[in-house]
Amino acid sequence: MRSLRLRLAVGAVIAIGLVLLVAWFSLTRLFTDHVVGRYRSEMMTTVDTLAAELVLREGRLMLTGEPADPRFDLPNGGRYWQISPVDGSNSLRSRSLWDVSIDSDAPPNSHYEGFTTSEGPDGRPMLVHSQTLSLGEEPRPVRFVASAAFPQRELDEALNDFQAPLQLMLLATAGVLAAAAFFQNAIGLVPLRRLSERAAAVRAGRERDFGTSGPSEVQPLVSEINLLLKEREVAVERARARASDLAHGLKTPLTVLAQLADRLPAEDRALALRQVELARQRADRQLQAARMGVERMATTSVMGLGGKLVSVLRPVTAERDVAWEVSIDSSLSLDVDPADLAECLGNLLDNAAKWARSFIRFSARRVNDAITIVIxxxxxxxxEQDRDAILKRGARIDSTDEREPEGAGLGLAISADIADAYGASLTIDQSDLGGLRARLTFPVRVVRRPLRDPV
Incomplete structure (x- = not known):
């Protein structure tokens, strides 16, 4: 489970479920105890009333009055009482019991919410509260069991009537708490989303660091990232300085070697100058690779950069009457350093300008999650057998064409390396125009990858 939002949501659901479960059992138990207590109090009052109305006449129990509740006088009236002498003599009972007797000696397993159970006059269970009492003076008091009962369904219905609204209340509470948890997650994760947007701005070159704003909980992380960015900036400056030093260091020796090569015999001069030019181009490629590894990325307009490159090359091809067709969506942009993209497209456009007979087509469009540039x-x-080789490092296709200068052949390979550094791909195939077609495919969200060691 890698998503913080999902973790928080699962944690909230579990916490809400546990809390509501505890609330369910607690409220149910409290209400049950309250209702049972009310019924027990009513039954105890009935028993006390019966005990107060009992008298002994000739050694037998007799009632001088009965409880006033009219339900005791109706058959199966819903309230029942019974007086059962311990010696087994005839019992006294309410008319509502009809011909049924209350079992005052029910086993323990027949208890329900503290009441004993017995079969009522309608065949359904009733709940019984009993007390063992005695009447008369020593040495021969009369012991008896006074019982009061009511239908079990009354208690069950009262509890069920409470359960239905309790369920609705707890479900509504769960919905409110879930919405609150979702809102809390959304609000709590806003700083992380802002950090992500800030990181994208830093990666695109619009910001230098993450700033100092944000919650205190993420400030240590932000501070560490800012320190890393500062260290990277220092490393960039050092790399630039070293690349510049290397360029200046190689320039003078190569110039001297070229001058010395001019003094060689004619048959050796061309070979020497060609090797000097190869060394210069490979040094340039090393410097290009070093610069790609340290430059800050930025958002580059494909139309803006492509238009500039075409405007530079168009005059070069004008003397050969080469026509250009440019079809680029003006909304296309790439998270690529402008210098890197200019080098990549420039090599491809320069190659097309060099070899085109009369027509060059330059187009760019977005297809799904990729931007495709075609030259x-x-x-x-x-x-066909040379197309893969021309994109490999150190490869060169020999040509006898007079337009190809000495030492050429690295441009396409450099473009391939630049594309690879940004997670893009460069493919070479046959164009329907008859010549070469170079297809660059960049992902919409570019992620720079480590550059391969150049040759």
Whole structure:
């Protein structure tokens, strides 16, 4: 379970469920005890009234008056009483019992909520409260059991009538608490969402750090991330300085070597100059790779950058009457450093401008979760067996064409490396124009990956 929202939701559901379960049992028990207490008090009052009306006449128990409740006088009236002498002599009972006697010696397992159970005149169970009393003076008092009873269904109905609204109340409470927990989760996770947006802004180059605002609970994390960003910025500056030093350090020796190569015999001069140019290009590629590893990302408009590159190359191809077709959605943008994207597209456009005979097509559009950039020309293209090799590091396709300068052949491989660094892909195939088609596919949400070691 990796989602904080899901964890909080599950925790809230469990907590709410436990609390409501405890509330259910507690309220049910309290109400049951209250109702049972009311019935027990009524039955005890009936027994006390009977005991107060009992007299002894000729050694037999007799009632001088009966409880006033009219239900005792109706057959199966719902309230019952009975006086049972311990010596087994005839019992006294209410008319409501009709021809049924209360079992005052019920076993323990027949108890229900503190009452004993007995069969009522309608065949249904009734709940009985009994007390053993005595009347008369020593040495021969008369002992008897006074019992009062009522139908068990009355108690059950009273409890059921309470359960229905209690269920509705607890369900409504659960809904309110769940909504409150959801709202609390939504409010509580807002700072994390803001941190995520801030991280996206930092990654896109719109912000330098996470700032200092936010809840105190996440401030230690924010402070540590800000420190890491500062350390990264220092490392970037150092890398830039080292790259600049390397560029200057290589420039002078290569220039000297080129001058010395001019003094060589004609048959060796071309080979030497070609090797010097290869060394210069590979050094440039190393510097490009180092810069890609440290530059800050930014959001780049494909139309804006592509239009600038085309405006630079169009005059170069104008003398050969090469036509350009540019079809780019103006809303497209990539989270790619502008210099990296310019280098990647520039190499591909430069290759198309170099080899096109009369037409170049430059298009970009979004398909699902990817942005596809396609550059096509009507030139000679590249043989199918050489298309994979031209994108590999250190590979070079020899050509006798007079338009290919000495030491060329690294542009497409550099573009492939830049695309790979941003999680994109570069594919080369045959265009329907007859020449080369280069297809760049970038994910909409670019995540920069470590660059492969260049050659």
């Amino acid at each position: 096509e020309d009507d030139g000679p293209g590249i043989a």
